[in-house]
Amino acid sequence: MAHITIDGQIVPFEAGQTVMEAAMAAGVYIPHLCHHPDFTPHGSCRQCTVTLKNGWNITACTARAAEGQEISNNTEELNLVRKRLTQMLFVEGNHFCPACEKTGNCQLQGVAYHLNMMSNHYPQFYALRDLDATHPDILLDRNRCIFCNLCVRASHAEGKDVFAIAGRGINKHLVVNSESGKLIDSELTADDRAANICPTGALLVKGKAFQAPIGQRLYDHHDIDEITLGGRHGG
Amino acid sequence: MAAKLKLATTSLAGCFGCHMSFLDIDERIMQLVELVEFDRSPLTDIKNCSPCDIGLIEGGVCNADNVHVLREFRNNCRILVAVGACAINGGLPAMRNSIPLEDCLRESYVNCIGIENPQIPNDPELPLLLNQVHPIHEVVRIDYSLPGCPPSADVFWKFLTDLIEGHEPSLDYDLVYYD
Numbered sequence: 001m002a003h004i005t006i007d008g009q010i011v012p013f014e015a016g017q018t019v020m021e022a023a024m025a026a027g028v029y030i031p032h033l034c035h036h037p038d039f040t041p042h043g044s045c046r047q048c049t050v051t052l053k054n055g056w057n058i059t060a061c062t063a064r065a066a067e068g069q070e071i072s073n074n075t076e077e078l079n080l081v082r083k084r085l086t087q088m089l090f091v092e093g094n095h096f097c098p099a100c101e102k103t104g105n106c107q108l109q110g111v112a113y114h115l116n117m118m119s120n121h122y123p124q125f126y127a128l129r130d131l132d133a134t135h136p137d138i139l140l141d142r143n144r145c146i147f148c149n150l151c152v153r154a155s156h157a158e159g160k161d162v163f164a165i166a167g168r169g170i171n172k173h174l175v176v177n178s179e180s181g182k183l184i185d186s187e188l189t190a191d192d193r194a195a196n197i198c199p200t201g202a203l204l205v206k207g208k209a210f211q212a213p214i215g216q217r218l219y220d221h222h223d224i225d226e227i228t229l230g231g232r233h234g235g
Numbered sequence: 236m237a238a239k240l241k242l243a244t245t246s247l248a249g250c251f252g253c254h255m256s257f258l259d260i261d262e263r264i265m266q267l268v269e270l271v272e273f274d275r276s277p278l279t280d281i282k283n284c285s286p287c288d289i290g291l292i293e294g295g296v297c298n299a300d301n302v303h304v305l306r307e308f309r310n311n312c313r314i315l316v317a318v319g320a321c322a323i324n325g326g327l328p329a330m331r332n333s334i335p336l337e338d339c340l341r342e343s344y345v346n347c348i349g350i351e352n353p354q355i356p357n358d359p360e361l362p363l364l365l366n367q368v369h370p371i372h373e374v375v376r377i378d379y380s381l382p383g384c385p386p387s388a389d390v391f392w393k394f395l396t397d398l399i400e401g402h403e404p405s406l407d408y409d410l411v412y413y414d
Contacts, residue, residue: 096329097413099330103413129333214414
């Protein structure tokens with residue numbers, strides 16, 4: 001069987017598989033936030049950046065595995081780059097974990113814990129972002145959005161197309177496809193995949209917060225590599 | 236016996252929760268005082284910082300006095316530590332950052348239900364508020380950060396004992412929380 005190597009480990013792949021898919025199947029964790037096995041790769045969070053032998057960086061979620069590729073993944077250098085990217089996400093949004101219902105089950109936190117992120121390093125942006133609590137069953141807090149596009153992709157797959165990303169730079173934001181621009185006037189329902197896939201606390205189904213006590217939450221005692229390879233995640 | 240390390244602590248725009256969590260080291264504080272001498276701290280009521288080995292800063296920076304105190308700590312502490320979510324990213328006080336300061340003050344002191352003699356406090360002894368709350372690393376250089384709201388007593392203990400023993404401080408996975 002064709003194979004690549006990741007940090008020296010032989011990883012078999014089938015034709016058409018991405019590096020991420022081959023790695024996951026072989027039990028090799030590559031950090032990621034915007035990747036989800038059920039949806040088309042987006043390649044935007046750059047967490048899954050890995051290095052080829054020739055020094056080129058590729059995103060494992062979008063690059064197809066090719067025979068003989070020698071890939072570096074879990075290296076000090078790449079993990080530092082990933083930590084800096086994660087810190088940028090933390091300062092770009094308004095991620096106040098102690099006040100967030102997703103805390104403990106948040107993939108952004110999980111990745112940050114995995115990378116041993118102890119501070120935000122960069123100055124905070126304190127971007128002004130809207131919150132939409134109009135929907136009886138679902139909360140949208142744009143302060144916590146990391147633009148992974150998963151809700152956009154999930155809603156598209158459901159044929160509803162409730163979400164899109166609009167604007168640029170500091171003004172980039174998630175928009176809702178309804179006449180008022182509010183969730184209450186959209187087709188989104190609490191059982192939609194799109195309402196439940198958010199890796200952070202930006203989209204939350206109401207009435208489910210804080211159900212798991214501290215100590216029993218997803219990432220309290222288990223690193224996200226273990227959780228992800230076990231087929232679970234915070235989304 | 237080697238000279239004791241000197242330790243200073245303060246709370247800026249914080250709730251003293253980090254200090255309370257520090258005190259949760261319970262009887263281990265008896266071991267700690269054998270190893271460190273407390274300088275400026277709410278625990279000693281010493282008002283100004285003298286040269287210290289370690290400074291622990293709880294809370295972010297929300298007013299002019301916070302800036303002054305933080306600079307005093309940086310000028311005197313060999314190792315300066317951001318303790319807790321507010322010191323690291325502004326924390327809950329920074330949730331006012333999306334609201335104009337005047338609106339915050341009006342809501343609290345003028346328009347709020349049940350206010351008698353409504354007026355925005357302006358005593359000259361009160362430190363002036365900054366327009367936004369900031370994490371402390373935006374004002375001075377920080378050597379280490381201890382996340383958590385608050386960091387647990389075990390985090391304080393592990394961090395301080397590592398430093399006292401001359402190790403590079405490190406926290407196991409189970410000790411790192413952002414909440």
